[in-house]
Amino acid sequence: MSPSDSQLNSTHLLRFIFDRLKTFIAIGIGAAVLSSIVALMMEEQFKSTVVMFATPQHSIGEQFYEEIKRNDLLEYGETEDAERLLQILNSDRIRMRIIQKYDLWVHYDIDQSQPGAQALLGKEYNSNVDAGLTRYGSIEVNVYDRNPQQAADMANDIAFLADSVANRLRNDRAGEAMGYASSSLQQVQQEITAMEDELGQLYGLGVYDFATQIEGLNEQYATAIAKGFPGNAEKIRKQMAEISNYANQFNKLSNLIEAAYEREAILKKRFELMKLDAETQMPSAFVVDYAAPADKKSKPIRWLIVVMSVASTMVFALLAMLAAENLKDSSVV
Template sequence: MEDFKPSIDEQVNFDSSNFFIFFIKWRKILIITTLVAAIIAAIISLLIKEKYEAKVTLFPTMSNAISKALITDQGGREDILQFGEEEQAQQMIQILKSNEIRDTIIKKFDLANHWKIDPKYKYARTALYKEYESNIKFRRTEYLSVEIKVRDEDPILAANIANTIAELYDSTKLKIQRQRALEGFKIVEGTYLEIQQQINQKEDSLKWLNQKGIGDYNLQVERLTEAIGREIGRGNAHAVNILQAQLDTITKYGALYKQINEQLALLNRRLIEFQQKYDEAKIDAFSKIPQKFVVEYAYPPDRKAYPVRWLIVVVSALAAFVLTLVCLIFYENYEKYKKKLKYSAR
């Protein structure tokens, strides 16, 4: 006996006409399963607690080093007003997702108690963090802004949490940056103060030399030499001795005076150079300029965002209809296949 092989026409189980016949044949089962699924979905959706969604929209700033935006150059001043790009938006999301912000929000709003998580539960912290992640979302939009979305049964609480997270972004980012900025400021400040101390020491040395009559070395030597020559010509030995003593003192300390004066000029130039670095480092270490542009603060929503009951009912009914339809098609084909095998065996 030859193996049974369905023809091409037999392999095509349905066309538009026999599908209609198939649907009429099984209409009761299809309608009943669809209605039952819709009713069950409607009942379940009514049992789901309603949640409201509050949203904050903000942009990151472009500048990280505030000093460069404020005092470095004229072109850089515009940087403080420039919106951030994709990289800054991603950095913002990472900070918003940080443990510090999460733990602060959980503690401030007592979310463990609000979400009814038993602190004695073995995995209470894991459950708390999962609940946090399911209700609080961060998303970068196509416009490179960042959205903070908070869902909760209490619309006022949802808005307060969203706005607080936005506020915590500044302090958290500044804290991260300040750890590095303070170290940099200490290094620059140490060098700056050291230069100032050296300048003070050189100035004290010059004052001591001035008290000894040391001033402009070359000019003093020239004038004293001329004066000694005149007094020698006059035969005034006493005046010559006084002038010679002054000349000896100037000769003794003149080179030192000149050296200290040159060193002081060099130190003053270094101090001027470090003054800008010192000012920049101080601004970066202690400034509290906002690190974001808030486009829209959250407000207590008056319409629920979850669940979308009609969508749950429609999707459930459609899924039940399709699943039932597939099962019936499989059942009919299986029955036809059994009959053909039985017929071929005769």
């Protein structure tokens, strides 16, 4: 298309609009009146926002019982921590507790007995409650409601419930691990008790420390022989022979019980670590800004609704008139 053709088309379009200017004005006024009425009928909603940073979900017990600490509980969480917290904020656990606490069935005027009531409530909740990541790595929880105080209360409760749910999940997971550690610890302690009983029987037979006892008896035996006391030497030899009968059993038990004591110490440490994780409540986020009741409505933006409605109506009317004009010209030809 040449520039001259484009100019002719633009001129034709302007001429077309000018010839029907009164019609366009009437349509614009009508659209403005109707959209204004609709905008005025729309319910005002107030927005409250909570801003928070996720914390890293590290083991608390590790900070107390491990000599080398790989993580810092006071640092800010990474993107993965924020995404995990965001999943909790958008979870059904929090949604159902908010719905129950604020009786949103009544607040949103939804009949629970009607078909699709749950889906309708979920849609209404999602349109008024939103949680998302910001470009700064923080999380914003936005709540819209016709009551500014309720919007602020709901936003703050959602942040509080995120802590509660995150702690519950962590405590439950640590509780299971603590149960495994406890059963393993009890098993090792039972093994130690059994070995201590066997060693006690050997102590009763006079076997206390085989290597030390044999070394001492050898010295006594050599001394008795050297000093010419064959009777004493024979007694010592019999005593060594009697002790030697329990040598393998004593040495085996000594090695096993030493290893068992080491395992017991490790399992005790793990048990205490898991117990601390299972019983301790730690914040899942640093709240930067708590929600406060808004003193100005957030939506609807009535002037924008009117402007967009008038503009879209005018464009639609222009396209409809152009189509009608083209059909008219085609029928004439």
